[in-house]
Amino acid sequence: MSDAAITPSQIEALFTRSDDSFVFARWxxxxxxxxxxxxxxxxxxxxxxxxxxxxxxxxxxxxxxxxxxxxxxxxxxxxxxxxxxxxxxxxxxxxxxxxxxxxxxxxxxxxxxxxxxxxxxxxxxxxxxxxxxxxxxxxxxxxxxxxxxxxxLLWSDTAFQNRSPLARVGERVILHPEIADVIRAAYDPILPGANSDPSHALRLFARIAQIAG
Missing domain, CATH: 3.30.379 (Chitobiase; domain 2)
Known part of the structure; x- marks a missing residue:
């Protein structure tokens, strides 16, 4: 995980749509x-x-x-x-x-x-x-x-309006480390494939911490 670790509220924002509904889904x-x-x-x-x-x-x-x-x-x-x-x-x-x-x-x-x-x-x-x-x-x-x-993933319709999911490292363009962390955690088999409860962001945060640890 990156030095500036993503927070539960930031994860929640990634899946909170412009109508304030929380919608998470993976393939x-x-x-x-x-x-x-x-x-x-x-x-x-x-x-x-x-x-x-x-x-x-x-x-x-x-x-x-x-x-x-x-x-x-x-x-x-x-x-x-x-x-x-x-x-x-x-x-x-x-x-x-x-x-x-x-x-x-x-x-x-x-x-x-x-x-x-x-x-x-x-x-x-x-x-x-x-x-x-x-x-x-x-x-x-x-x-x-x-x-x-x-x-x-089914990100929020506003998730990347003001930020890119990518980052530049030297001459290379990679997934932003925080976004990569969320993707990895989102596909953990222990988590449900879809969820409309904002508390799911806390579960994602916990999986990110566990993966990083």
Missing amino acids: GRPIVPVVFGVDDKTLEVVKGAVEAVVFLAGHKMAETDPELGANLMVFFFRDWSELADVPKLDQLIPGFGPLVERLTQTGADQYRAFRFDADGTIKAAFVFVRMNSPLADMSAETLALGQMAQVI
């Missing part, structure tokens, strides 16, 4: 990624980032999801209007058409949507990255790692 099934809109070189970078974050979490990947085929879909594109040509997205994400209109109007450069199993754990996630934006100036490695960090 409950192996992750099966598929990436659209990139060349083979970038594809390998993105999949490498998925593998690195999944390994950190102690979670699993698979070749296919028996229900969905792929359950982590990552889209890179230059304009939100391009998504209108992607078949069945409106079936996978209810209200997708109006959502794209809002994202276009606000000039959004990224968006993540999740689906959940009956027990509240993450069933599928959809990551949208508009490259006709400042994100295009990032290296593929930095962009991919940042996106995967934000999709390995």
Whole structure:
């Protein structure tokens, strides 16, 4: 754990949404990624980032999801209007058409949507990255790692508004140590895969301390 250890209140804030509700969820099934809109070189970078974050979490990947085929879909594109040509997205994400209109109007450069199993754990996630934006100036490695960090858990919608999940060490970009600690603790099998009680932050804090010790 980093020298400036994360506190229970900081952990709670990471999962407290803008409506003040506390919602924690991790993936409950192996992750099966598929990436659209990139060349083979970038594809390998993105999949490498998925593998690195999944390994950190102690979670699993698979070749296919028996229900969905792929359950982590990552889209890179230059304009939100391009998504209108992607078949069945409106079936996978209810209200997708109006959502794209809002994202276009606000000039959004990224968006993540999740689906959940009956027990509240993450069933599928959809990551949208508009490259006709400042994100295009990032290296593929930095962009991919940042996106995967934000999709390995159901963070608050405000968790990374004022801070990045990444940190720079010399020439390298890594997961911020405090965020890495939370991810590792969140996937401890002793903890539930989903929880709406803010006291869960205390359990995460205790697991971080135990892992660090």
